[in-house]
Amino acid sequence: MxxxxxxxxxxxxxxxxxxxxxxxxxxxxxxxxxxxxxxxxxxxxxxxxxxxxxxxxxxxxxxxxxxxxxxxxxxxxxxxxxxxxxxxxxxxxxxxxxxxxxxxxxxxxxxxxxxxxxxxxxxxxxxxxxxxxxxxxxxxxxxxxxxxxxxxxxxxxxxxxxxxxxxxxxxxxxxxxxxxxxxxxxxxxxxxxxxxxxxxEHTIQEMDFWRVGMTNMKIDDGLAWSVITKAEREAMGIITTDDPGFVNYMGNTSGVKVSVLFIELDELTTKISWRSLPGYNVAEVAVCFDGGGHKAASGATVRGQRMTDLIPAVLARTKEMITRSSEQK
Ligand SMILES: [Mn+2]
CATH class of the missing domain: 3.90.1640.10 (inorganic pyrophosphatase (n-terminal core))
Known part of the structure; x- marks a missing residue:
């Protein structure tokens, strides 16, 4: 340039x-x-x-x-x-x-x-x-x-x-x-x-989103991840598909290198967001799912698959990157 x-x-x-x-x-x-x-x-x-x-x-x-x-x-x-x-x-x-x-x-x-x-x-x-x-x-x-x-x-x-x-x-x-x-x-x-x-500032609905996200959160060897289903979004009355910052918040957990949030948009569409600490490149994982972004913050929207089928593949790819990056340190 x-x-x-x-x-x-x-x-x-x-x-x-x-x-x-x-x-x-x-x-x-x-x-x-x-x-x-x-x-x-x-x-x-x-x-x-x-x-x-x-x-x-x-x-x-x-x-x-x-x-x-x-x-x-x-x-x-x-x-x-x-x-x-x-x-x-x-x-x-x-x-x-x-x-x-x-x-x-x-x-x-x-x-x-x-x-x-x-x-x-x-x-x-x-x-x-x-x-x-x-x-x-x-x-x-x-x-x-x-x-x-x-x-x-x-x-x-x-x-x-x-x-x-x-x-x-x-x-x-x-x-x-x-x-x-x-x-x-x-x-x-x-x-x-x-x-x-x-x-x-967060609306009460967004605080609800965090509450459900916290309830669903799992911590697994340097990886924090959570899920918001379409039914949960509808029950909370949330219309937008935005994450009000919850994926960042998960990343503040001690020992966590990468956080991943899955938001089910509909039966066959899932929005995925990744965040990471320096040294862990989530953009390379997002690209595997036709997404993109930055080393520390990436996203993808995956169509044609149920979220429950998609999650194991995404977590496996992400963990593989975490392991490889940790070894390089
Ligand atoms: Mn931007």
Missing amino acids: LRDDLQLIRKRLEAAENIAIFAHLMPDGDSVGSVLALGWALEDAGKKVQYIAQDPIPERYQFLFQFIPGGKNPFIPEPVGADCYVTPDISSADRAGAFFQEHPEIPVDICIDHHVSNQGVGKLNWIVPESPAACEVLNAILPELGLSFSKRISSALLCGIITDTNSFSNSNVCASSLRAAADLIDKGADIFYINHLAYK
């Missing part, structure tokens, strides 16, 4: 008039934050922007909509008549939803990302795998794209950095993340407020 690529991205954005920016499926704080921040910066530069999300925006990130006049959710499921397609925080085109499969004639023009598994989703790509958040990547390049900051842009970027780093506690947090956060505070972002709403 050359610095020149940023100039090409800048020129492509400058040439566009109507830009569609995609959140990923099951959007998280980094996805919502990066889409809104880039969109708002482009609107400030006079562009028409379409905010695209196939899945609903979780309520915890909707506080960012207060920065929109009228406070209305700007996300729509599909773009209409855009002339430039941008995917921040998206490691493969299908993570944007069905749109690019249904419209093979439409390319992703620009991808700005931080996933190590990203092979280059866009015609133009700016991928910084060592960065803990797409919002941190965007924070670093906005000036070079000829775009400027505002209070709301800074707030959206800080939301993404806080949520993707678990409030600056992940192993991938580096000095640059803290410098980025400090700059964003200087530019008007309220760190207490954003941290509280986007990260710390």
Whole structure:
């Protein structure tokens, strides 16, 4: 990746008039934050922007909509008549939803990302795998794209950095993340407020999710894992398929190197999340199940198998990685 690529991205954005920016499926704080921040910066530069999300925006990130006049959710499921397609925080085109499969004639023009598994989703790509958040990547390049900051842009970027780093506690947090956060505070972002709403605060239903997750949790030789079934989610009245941070919490158990959470979405679809301590690469396990992500935080959505059939295979692969990595130490 050359610095020149940023100039090409800048020129492509400058040439566009109507830009569609995609959140990923099951959007998280980094996805919502990066889409809104880039969109708002482009609107400030006079562009028409379409905010695209196939899945609903979780309520915890909707506080960012207060920065929109009228406070209305700007996300729509599909773009209409855009002339430039941008995917921040998206490691493969299908993570944007069905749109690019249904419209093979439409390319992703620009991808700005931080996933190590990203092979280059866009015609133009700016991928910084060592960065803990797409919002941190965007924070670093906005000036070079000829775009400027505002209070709301800074707030959206800080939301993404806080949520993707678990409030600056992940192993991938580096000095640059803290410098980025400090700059964003200087530019008007309220760190207490954003941290509280986007990260710390949990609904009663989410607390229920943790309670059921704790009840189902098993600890097995450096591995903590748990399951939330569809029936349990329905009994709790949980509509979203989001994990409200429980997989991270399991990883705080003494002696645990890797935590895995299985969420049954329906009879034949399971969402898997992995978290790990440094030295244990869960991305390589996630890839075996058509997932992806980072060394310390990965995910996969497996279709066509019952969760009960899938769990032993996932645990075996994960344990194999733990054993191999422990031997290398
Ligand atoms: Mn991200």
